[in-house]
Amino acid sequence: MENKKTCLYDNHVALGALMSPFGGFIMPIQYSSIIDEHQAVRQHCGVFDVSHMGEVLVTGNDAERFVNHIFTNDVTDAPVGKVYYGMMLYPHGGTVDDLLVYKMGDDKFFLVINAANIDKDVAWITQHATGYDVNIDHQSDFYGQLAVQGPEAEAVMEEVLHIGCSELAFYTAKAMEADGEEIIVSRTGYTGEDGFEIYASHPFIVKAWERLMASGRCKPCGLGCRDTLRFEVGLPLYGDELSEQITPIMAGLGMFCKLGKPEFIGKDALIKQKEEGLERKLVGIELLDKAIPRHGYAVLKNGKSIGEVTTGYHGISVDKSVCMALVDFDYALLGTEVEVQIRKKTFPGVVVKKRFYDKHYKK
Numbered sequence: 001m002e003n004k005k006t007c008l009y010d011n012h013v014a015l016g017a018l019m020s021p022f023g024g025f026i027m028p029i030q031y032s033s034i035i036d037e038h039q040a041v042r043q044h045c046g047v048f049d050v051s052h053m054g055e056v057l058v059t060g061n062d063a064e065r066f067v068n069h070i071f072t073n074d075v076t077d078a079p080v081g082k083v084y085y086g087m088m089l090y091p092h093g094g095t096v097d098d099l100l101v102y103k104m105g106d107d108k109f110f111l112v113i114n115a116a117n118i119d120k121d122v123a124w125i126t127q128h129a130t131g132y133d134v135n136i137d138h139q140s141d142f143y144g145q146l147a148v149q150g151p152e153a154e155a156v157m158e159e160v161l162h163i164g165c166s167e168l169a170f171y172t173a174k175a176m177e178a179d180g181e182e183i184i185v186s187r188t189g190y191t192g193e194d195g196f197e198i199y200a201s202h203p204f205i206v207k208a209w210e211r212l213m214a215s216g217r218c219k220p221c222g223l224g225c226r227d228t229l230r231f232e233v234g235l236p237l238y239g240d241e242l243s244e245q246i247t248p249i250m251a252g253l254g255m256f257c258k259l260g261k262p263e264f265i266g267k268d269a270l271i272k273q274k275e276e277g278l279e280r281k282l283v284g285i286e287l288l289d290k291a292i293p294r295h296g297y298a299v300l301k302n303g304k305s306i307g308e309v310t311t312g313y314h315g316i317s318v319d320k321s322v323c324m325a326l327v328d329f330d331y332a333l334l335g336t337e338v339e340v341q342i343r344k345k346t347f348p349g350v351v352v353k354k355r356f357y358d359k360h361y362k363k
Helices: 009-014 034-043 063-070 115-127 153-159 202-215 223-232 267-276
Strands: 018-022 025-030 046-049 054-059 083-089 095-105 108-113 135-138 143-149 173-178 181-186 195-201 219-221 280-287 298-301 304-314 321-328 337-342 345-352
Touching: 009 018, 009 202, 025 223, 034 046, 034 219, 034 223, 046 202, 046 223, 054 063, 054 115, 063 108, 083 115, 083 267, 095 115, 095 173, 095 181, 108 115, 115 135, 143 153, 143 202, 153 195, 195 202, 223 304, 280 304, 280 337, 304 337, 321 337
Parallel strands: 046 219
Antiparallel strands: 018 025, 046 143, 054 108, 054 135, 083 095, 095 108, 143 195, 173 181, 181 195, 280 321, 280 345, 298 304, 298 337, 304 321, 337 345
């Protein structure tokens, strides 16, 4: 199948971006350099094209009950404008996808899903809507999305785009009129910094991108630094830290699974996993060397394989070689000494917290 292009494809090419397939789309990986773009987001402001993400609107009398049935977090009686992070699960507890759920009105929920999973997720959502009084509206082809991220993001949003957002608290959203259309703006992101995400029509997104680039107040950022930024603050990537085989409990994301609420798909499996104990757990590992661990590399203890790396980098903000890895539970304790096999050599490391760099969200 041919890769799709986002509405900003021509803009990326014009800026000389390195383009590569990702999640069924041709996406910008970097413009100047991953380090340069990463630091722009940590210190100033960076802008990402995230129009490859999927959007699904769930409306109807049973919208709240249905969302609670397919989603691990609890949206019961949520205030309008609240944003929730959580997962959709298979009955055995493995992850269909991780997603954001926006409460946009009474009986109106806006779901934001991962690009690579759009078709699978929409089929899953639709399949489980049987028996509920809901309407499932797949809106991925309508919406483009920008992420404006970094300590200067609020000022850039207000002064360059004239989008009022200062009153938005972290993980809240609002629909508003801008340039004659309704857009959705949320104080969310995937970088560990303060920032916003804008959902709007393709023409609006193109215009907003061009205004941002012309302002000189923010850098265009590719998926390369999106990955280094989210990784440093311990945020998971579907396919690496979450998958059909990796449950949220294994990934250390149990706080987003409200086991006290009524039945949701996968709940029983998570309860059983908590009761019986985990076989494997996601951990952070710091290497005592400059070698860089990569996805799929083996983690060893005394020469025996005990797990594998899910994501690894030389951390840009922390200047250390670090990785996240799924390891046998017996070796998941902080301070445990392990080795990581990088090609034909092994390098010593130690189990540490998965958050290698502290988040700087607006309180």
